[in-house]
Amino acid sequence: MEHEYDITLTVNGTAVSRRVPARQHLVDFLRDELELTGSHAGCEHGVCGACTLRVNGEIVRGCLMLAVQANGCRVDTIEGLSDSKELAALQKAFYERNALQCGFCTPGMLLAAQDLILKSNRPTREEIRNHISGNYCRCTGYEAIVDSIEEVVNGKS
Amino acid sequence: MGKAELPLHAPGTKVDRGYIGQSVPRPNAKRLLQGRGTYVDDLKLPRLAHVVFYRSPHAHAKIKRLEFSAALKLTGVIGVFSGKDVAEYCTPWVGVLAHLKGIKSPPQHAVAIDRACWQGEAVAAVVAETRARAEDALALIEVEWEELPAVIDMEDSLAGKKIIHNEFSDNICFRREHDTGGVDEAFAAADVVVEETFDFGRHTGVCLEMRSILADYNAAEHSLTVYHSTQAPHMMQDIFSRHLGIPEASVRVIARDVGGSFGIKVHVYPDEMATAALSVMLRRPVKFVADRLESFATDIHAREHKAKVRLACTKAGEILAFDLDDLTGIGPYSVYPRTSGIEGNQVVNLTGGPYKHQKYRAKLNVVFTNKNVTCQYRAVGHPIAVALTEGIVDKAAAKIGMDPAEFRRKNLIPDDAYPYTFPSGVKFEKLSHHKCLDLLLEKMQYEQIRLEQIQLRKKGIYRGIGLAAMIEVTNPSPAFYGVGGARISAQDGATLRLEPTGMVTVMCSVTEQGQGTEGIFAQIAASAVGVSLEKIKVITGDTGVTPYGGGTWASRGAGIGGEAVLLSGRALRANILEIASKILNVDKDTLDIESNTVVSKLTQEKKLLLEELGRVAYFRPDTLPMDFQAELTVTRHYTPRQYGFTFTNGIQASLVEVDTDTGFVKLLKHWCVEDSGTVINPMLVDEQLRGGVVQGIGAALFEECLYSPEGQLLNGNMADYLVPMSGEMPDIICAHVETPTMQSQLGAKGVGEAGTAGAPGAVMNAINDALAPLNARVTAMPFTPERILKALGRV
Numbered sequence: 045m046e047h048e049y050d051i052t053l054t055v056n057g058t059a060v061s062r063r064v065p066a067r068q069h070l071v072d073f074l075r076d077e078l079e080l081t082g083s084h085a086g087c088e089h090g091v092c093g094a095c096t097l098r099v100n101g102e103i104v105r106g107c108l109m110l111a112v113q114a115n116g117c118r119v120d121t122i123e124g125l126s127d128s129k130e131l132a133a134l135q136k137a138f139y140e141r142n143a144l145q146c147g148f149c150t151p152g153m154l155l156a157a158q159d160l161i162l163k164s165n166r167p168t169r170e171e172i173r174n175h176i177s178g179n180y181c182r183c184t185g186y187e188a189i190v191d192s193i194e195e196v197v198n199g200k201s
Numbered sequence: 202m203g204k205a206e207l208p209l210h211a212p213g214t215k216v217d218r219g220y221i222g223q224s225v226p227r228p229n230a231k232r233l234l235q236g237r238g239t240y241v242d243d244l245k246l247p248r249l250a251h252v253v254f255y256r257s258p259h260a261h262a263k264i265k266r267l268e269f270s271a272a273l274k275l276t277g278v279i280g281v282f283s284g285k286d287v288a289e290y291c292t293p294w295v296g297v298l299a300h301l302k303g304i305k306s307p308p309q310h311a312v313a314i315d316r317a318c319w320q321g322e323a324v325a326a327v328v329a330e331t332r333a334r335a336e337d338a339l340a341l342i343e344v345e346w347e348e349l350p351a352v353i354d355m356e357d358s359l360a361g362k363k364i365i366h367n368e369f370s371d372n373i374c375f376r377r378e379h380d381t382g383g384v385d386e387a388f389a390a391a392d393v394v395v396e397e398t399f400d401f402g403r404h405t406g407v408c409l410e411m412r413s414i415l416a417d418y419n420a421a422e423h424s425l426t427v428y429h430s431t432q433a434p435h436m437m438q439d440i441f442s443r444h445l446g447i448p449e450a451s452v453r454v455i456a457r458d459v460g461g462s463f464g465i466k467v468h469v470y471p472d473e474m475a476t477a478a479l480s481v482m483l484r485r486p487v488k489f490v491a492d493r494l495e496s497f498a499t500d501i502h503a504r505e506h507k508a509k510v511r512l513a514c515t516k517a518g519e520i521l522a523f524d525l526d527d528l529t530g531i532g533p534y535s536v537y538p539r540t541s542g543i544e545g546n547q548v549v550n551l552t553g554g555p556y557k558h559q560k561y562r563a564k565l566n567v568v569f570t571n572k573n574v575t576c577q578y579r580a581v582g583h584p585i586a587v588a589l590t591e592g593i594v595d596k597a598a599a600k601i602g603m604d605p606a607e608f609r610r611k612n613l614i615p616d617d618a619y620p621y622t623f624p625s626g627v628k629f630e631k632l633s634h635h636k637c638l639d640l641l642l643e644k645m646q647y648e649q650i651r652l653e654q655i656q657l658r659k660k661g662i663y664r665g666i667g668l669a670a671m672i673e674v675t676n677p678s679p680a681f682y683g684v685g686g687a688r689i690s691a692q693d694g695a696t697l698r699l700e701p702t703g704m705v706t707v708m709c710s711v712t713e714q715g716q717g718t719e720g721i722f723a724q725i726a727a728s729a730v731g732v733s734l735e736k737i738k739v740i741t742g743d744t745g746v747t748p749y750g751g752g753t754w755a756s757r758g759a760g761i762g763g764e765a766v767l768l769s770g771r772a773l774r775a776n777i778l779e780i781a782s783k784i785l786n787v788d789k790d791t792l793d794i795e796s797n798t799v800v801s802k803l804t805q806e807k808k809l810l811l812e813e814l815g816r817v818a819y820f821r822p823d824t825l826p827m828d829f830q831a832e833l834t835v836t837r838h839y840t841p842r843q844y845g846f847t848f849t850n851g852i853q854a855s856l857v858e859v860d861t862d863t864g865f866v867k868l869l870k871h872w873c874v875e876d877s878g879t880v881i882n883p884m885l886v887d888e889q890l891r892g893g894v895v896q897g898i899g900a901a902l903f904e905e906c907l908y909s910p911e912g913q914l915l916n917g918n919m920a921d922y923l924v925p926m927s928g929e930m931p932d933i934i935c936a937h938v939e940t941p942t943m944q945s946q947l948g949a950k951g952v953g954e955a956g957t958a959g960a961p962g963a964v965m966n967a968i969n970d971a972l973a974p975l976n977a978r979v980t981a982m983p984f985t986p987e988r989i990l991k992a993l994g995r996v
Contacts, residue, residue: 081236081243086493123236138230145715148408151236173928178926180924184895185925187891189927
């Protein structure tokens with residue numbers, strides 16, 4: 045039968061302990077167990093990027109990582125990064141430029157964009173397009189998203 | 202009443218467009234940006250059960266035996282059900298419409314009984330306490346199959362050697378022939394005749410949120426609440442009511458946040474009907490969320506067409522006639538309730554649409570196949586019609602040696618020719634092809650990029666410029682579905698309520714899936730009532746709350762829903778002024794509303810804050826005259842009826858560079874000039890165009906649902922089915938001509954599908970323009986590197 049493991053991790057700054065099935069994906073754990081539904085499962089095979097999360101400072105696909113693998117890790121989701129205001133500049137730019145329509149890709153897109161902002165110095169428009177090319181958006185055509193990220197990048201001191 | 206400057210305040214007051222035409226952000230974007238939206242899969246209810254489906258591995262097979270005993274023994278499994286079990290709770294349906302003469306389709310059940318007709322059709326349902334447990338049980342179901350002959354290719358289907366449905370004598374779902382007469386004579390008299398056969402790959406919507414439904418049956422009151430990722434809550438309310446046997450008023454359909462739809466979520470899906478039926482059967486809430494592999498196998502596909510088109514013209518470049526023969530394969534069933542005949546029907550209606558020729562003949566065959574069903578997907582039929590038209594127009598221009606822009610200018614219907622009846626029978630109220638063409642050529646610096654193209658060719662760089670003019674069906678009247686017997690509302694309604702604090706709540710039957718409908722309704726309502734934007738709260742997507750209406754499809758949200766909001770807003774404004782006149786004891790005609798305040802119409806002097814008016818009307822009506830009742834909730838509806846459809850027009854251009862060694866196409870830039878009437882929010886309109894263009898680029902370059910000769914979907918996952926990602930997409934320049942429709946006060950036409958309609962044709966023409974010096978030409982979408990290299994003779 046199903047194997048289960050005890051895990052302890054820090055989610056959005058709060059310590060969490062649960063017993064989880066070995067096969068449970070991290071995004072399902074966050075959504076079903078912790079009811080953090082801001083991270084979305086769009087394809088469950090690692091392509092669409094809707095489940096993008098931050099684990100120990102690196103962005104990962106929540107559908108390609110098991111919850112047990114997050115034992116001892118620091119996990120940040122859209123909810124935590126919104127409340128901490130870390131994403132505020134990006135969210136403001138996305139809002140003002142309508143860089144989202146249905147919003148299903150948006151949490152993952154913001155985490156991918158923030159990763160670029162933290163790790164690179166003044167990326168070009170092409171570098172922005174490449175960095176988010178693992179995040180599928182069916183609605184916008186991407187241009188407003190690229191514009192928003194570019195605006196935040198250029199405004200970065 | 203005047204219509205061009207909108208919205209007008211009451212007659213006699215100053216003309217004020219308010220927020221109309223302003224690029225204000227959408228209020229509902231804020232929650233989505235923080236991951237605090239509510240999509241169906243985010244919902245949990247007490248005693249929630251989860252359903253998954255056992256799907257046919259065969260394209261066509263008889264179900265000899267279903268064995269559930271092992272699955273039923275698994276802990277956490279609530280039940281396993283066959284098609285017959287589910288049919289006791291859900292009646293079958295037939296996807297036909299009376300105005301598509303002769304259309305036929307067999308009855309379809311929520312879960313297949315006896316026979317599966319495509320790979321992916323559900324043949325059993327497992328309900329369990331968790332989705333994971335239900336999926337475990339799927340592996341324990343045993344099915345004994347007898348494979349039946351499958352019809353996969355649509356030309357084989359048309360030939361009819363194997364018949365899919367025994368009750369019919371052929372595989373033809375629907376056929377239509379249209380002829381103005383004089384076509385053969387026009388071709389005989391023409392200086393130039395060009396002909397081409399175009400192939401369009403079957404593709405699908407790939408909404409990022411997969412189809413999702415949570416049905417919650419309340420046995421005590423025989424009522425059903427359905428949380429549904431849908432575009433048409435009232436249509437679904439009617440369908441759940443009739444097929445599950447629950448009174449209409451006891452069915453409530455709620456569409457909260459919807460993660461993209463594009464026409465995918467406006468149809469009746471068997472697995473969703475089964476979910477609702479299982480909720481009734483089990484007397485508890487049941488949730489179904491398709492996984493991505495199920496989405497590829499069962500979300501409606503679209504656009505599998507093979508069409509031969511001929512064009513006759515004079516050597517001076519005057520188009521005389523079009524002749525079309527289109528074949529499309531739709532899967533084993535015509536989809537309920539909109540049918541799978543509409544897409545082909547649109548191709549017949551629209552081919553040649555921008556041009557002024559008078560002779561037109563078209564033949565359409567819509568045939569059954571043993572592949573997933575096809576139905577209406579964003580821009581329904583338009584991408585086919587536009588690519589056929591613009592592809593053959595470019596070929597004709599090349600043959601007579603005329604510049605393609607000049608050839609179009611010569612043949613586009615003149616801007617002063619309206620109203621105009623096109624040879625297919627469709628009527629245009631007012632279009633602006635020439636203004637749009639001129640604006641496009643100016644925006645793209647057409648002549649300059651033509652010169653650059655010539656220079657670069659000398660260096661072995663193959664750039665191409667492609668144009669695609671188009672017309673588009675928007676704001677449909679009941680002529681689209683209602684006249685055919687479908688219980689689909691062409692009318693929409695809006696209720697506006699002034700709250701005691703002076704805020705205005707707007708409840709509209711048009712829904713929101715990210716287009717920004719709620720945002721523009723706020724703009725229209727604020728402008729019509731005279732309040733500031735932050736005073737408006739919009740509610741959509743709940744049959745228990747909003748007026749009755751059609752929902753969001755066929756580019757109707759702004760034009761129809763927006764008009765209902767405008768009319769309702771004006772009525773509320775009038776009622777507010779009536780109350781103000783009683784409070785202030787002055788004639789209401791001397792009053793107006795500006796910036797949340799009742800003012801003197803003449804002097805603009807502030808007289809009464811709306812929050813004070815609300816306080817009096819709701820809490821101190823004893824101070825109002827005895828014979829007066831304040832009415833601060835009003836409802837108005839709107840249905841377009843003067844024209845069958847409010848056509849829009851536009852033109853797109855694509856600039857590409859083809860790598861003749863690899864066959865890769867680099868999209869350098871894309872332009873889109875669109876006339877969608879009154880532009881309510883330029884930013885949102887441009888975003889609709891851009892998103893639509895990129896979806897059309899997907900069709901042109903990447904997307905195709907590939908089936909094996911046995912009917913197996915070969916690339917039904919996101920790794921193998923390519924969609925446009927940010928890295929390959931160009932920047933898209935948008936511009937507008939505004940010709941408001943005179944049928945409404947608002948003047949808005951639809952815009953949500955234009956980008957998708959025109960982009961494939963523009964990209965195709967650009968690629969063929971790039972390849973022209975190499976005497977190569979591609980006509981089968983998507984234009985993959987392999988197809989381009991084959992055209993170049995490199996592989």
